Amino acid sequence: MRYRSLIGLAGAALLVPAAQAAAPTISVRAEQDLRFGTFFTDTAGTRTVSATGAVTGTAIVPVGANTAGPAQFTITYDRGNNANRTYALQVQLIMTGVSLKVGGVTGVLSSFDTDLPGVGTLLPGQAAVFTINGCRRQICTQTFRVGGRLDVTRANGGAALALALPLTVVLIAEVPA
Amino acid sequence: MIRAAVLAGLIAASFVPVAAWAASAQGQAEATIIEPLVVTRLSDLDFGTVTLAPGTTGSVTIDPASGVRFGGGASAACLSGGDGCAVAHASRFAVRGEAGRDYAVSAPAGLMASGTLLDGSPGIAPDLAIASIRVRTHSRPNSGVSGTLDGNGRDIFDIGGALIVPAGTPAARYRAILPVIVTYS
Numbered sequence: 001m002r003y004r005s006l007i008g009l010a011g012a013a014l015l016v017p018a019a020q021a022a023a024p025t026i027s028v029r030a031e032q033d034l035r036f037g038t039f040f041t042d043t044a045g046t047r048t049v050s051a052t053g054a055v056t057g058t059a060i061v062p063v064g065a066n067t068a069g070p071a072q073f074t075i076t077y078d079r080g081n082n083a084n085r086t087y088a089l090q091v092q093l094i095m096t097g098v099s100l101k102v103g104g105v106t107g108v109l110s111s112f113d114t115d116l117p118g119v120g121t122l123l124p125g126q127a128a129v130f131t132i133n134g135c136r137r138q139i140c141t142q143t144f145r146v147g148g149r150l151d152v153t154r155a156n157g158g159a160a161l162a163l164a165l166p167l168t169v170v171l172i173a174e175v176p177a
Numbered sequence: 178m179i180r181a182a183v184l185a186g187l188i189a190a191s192f193v194p195v196a197a198w199a200a201s202a203q204g205q206a207e208a209t210i211i212e213p214l215v216v217t218r219l220s221d222l223d224f225g226t227v228t229l230a231p232g233t234t235g236s237v238t239i240d241p242a243s244g245v246r247f248g249g250g251a252s253a254a255c256l257s258g259g260d261g262c263a264v265a266h267a268s269r270f271a272v273r274g275e276a277g278r279d280y281a282v283s284a285p286a287g288l289m290a291s292g293t294l295l296d297g298s299p300g301i302a303p304d305l306a307i308a309s310i311r312v313r314t315h316s317r318p319n320s321g322v323s324g325t326l327d328g329n330g331r332d333i334f335d336i337g338g339a340l341i342v343p344a345g346t347p348a349a350r351y352r353a354i355l356p357v358i359v360t361y362s
Contacts, residue, residue: 028202036208040275040361047208063211063361071204105210150208158211158275165204 022080026091026171031143032072034165036150038063044153051115051147060152070115070145075132075169077140086177089132089140092170097124100163104156109163112148129172211275212330216359218270219333224340224351225265226254235342241267241313241335251342267335272359276330281362282312282322284336284355292349302349310338310355323362 036047037055045060047068055068077089093116099108112122119128132142146167224237228251235251245265247253255262272280287310292302314324314334324332336355 026198027200030202030204034206038209040211040213042213152210161208163206165206168201171198
């Protein structure tokens with residue numbers, strides 16, 4: 001009986017703070033579009049914008065000022081309490097590739113890259129896990145950039161392509177630092 | 178039992194798994210793909226068949242706006258073409274591309290034309306200079322090398338120049354390649 005009471009007390013002590021705190025939440029916000037700029041191609045070409053802003057292309061000719069640049073997203077984690085301790089977050093990132101046809105022009109987002117540490121090239125639908133370090137307060141944010149590769153095929157004419165860039169983040173764990 | 182409970186507490190404190198908290202955002206990727214420029218040569222720059230008065234220097238100037246002007250001892254050999262006699266005229270090109278887009282024409286300021294003697298002798302005709310090469314687009318005739326494609330993505334531009342014919346130039350047929358580059362601007 002004495003042992004059971006101690007166990008019961010220990011269990012209660014662990015549960016009380018959790019019951020008083022709000023549930024942690026995670027959100028992600030799109031802040032900047034992924035911009036491939038203006039260019040022409042004869043029948044097919046590729047333009048790649050890296051997460052750092054480097055722009056390369058094959059079989060395309062850029063037109064006008066360079067307006068290409070990576071997308072930007074910010075992840076916000078609210079741990080739900082003000083406990084003053086340093087922690088890290090393990091987060092899974094999934095980018096989804098889409099294609100779009102406008103008139104005689106088809107664009108396909110075929111791969112992505114980010115400036116998140118440890119995350120290399122991502123194929124559409126592929127998941128990558130990264131760690132957000134140095135979180136200390138109730139709210140922890142991580143801003144990152146996303147580049148990508150756009151494959152274009154052109155049967156005729158031109159087109160303004162606006163492709164959806166869906167991104168999903170899944171919080172795997174909060175880890176004390 | 179106590180040991181087991183403490184161990185469970187430590188695990189919980191050092192690694193807090195959170196069950197499938199996920200969030201999504203819809204960004205956007207954008208690109209503007211425009212129609213490539215297609216340039217078609219409609220006519221060559223032709224200085225025509227020219228006669229030169231003995232002992233004089235002459236010139237043939239083709240202005241894309243105002244037409245042909247002969248200078249010095251040079252004059253046209255015929256008023257209308259045919260029978261091996263050519264009438265001077267500017268070069269003309271058609272441009273097709275993205276409607277409403279601006280474009281620019283790049284051409285050299287001058288060229289050298291090389292000749293083949295008409296009498297069939299093995300000698301070499303001296304090169305003739307073509308200077309003052311000028312571009313005039315139909316959409317923006319006062320904007321130099323710049324033009325704007327119309328609502329159907331079309332425009333036309335002309336190119337002229339001035340041929341200098343020194344005194345004593347032998348009868349010959351002269352040719353030069355005029356490189357023209359058209360780009361969106």
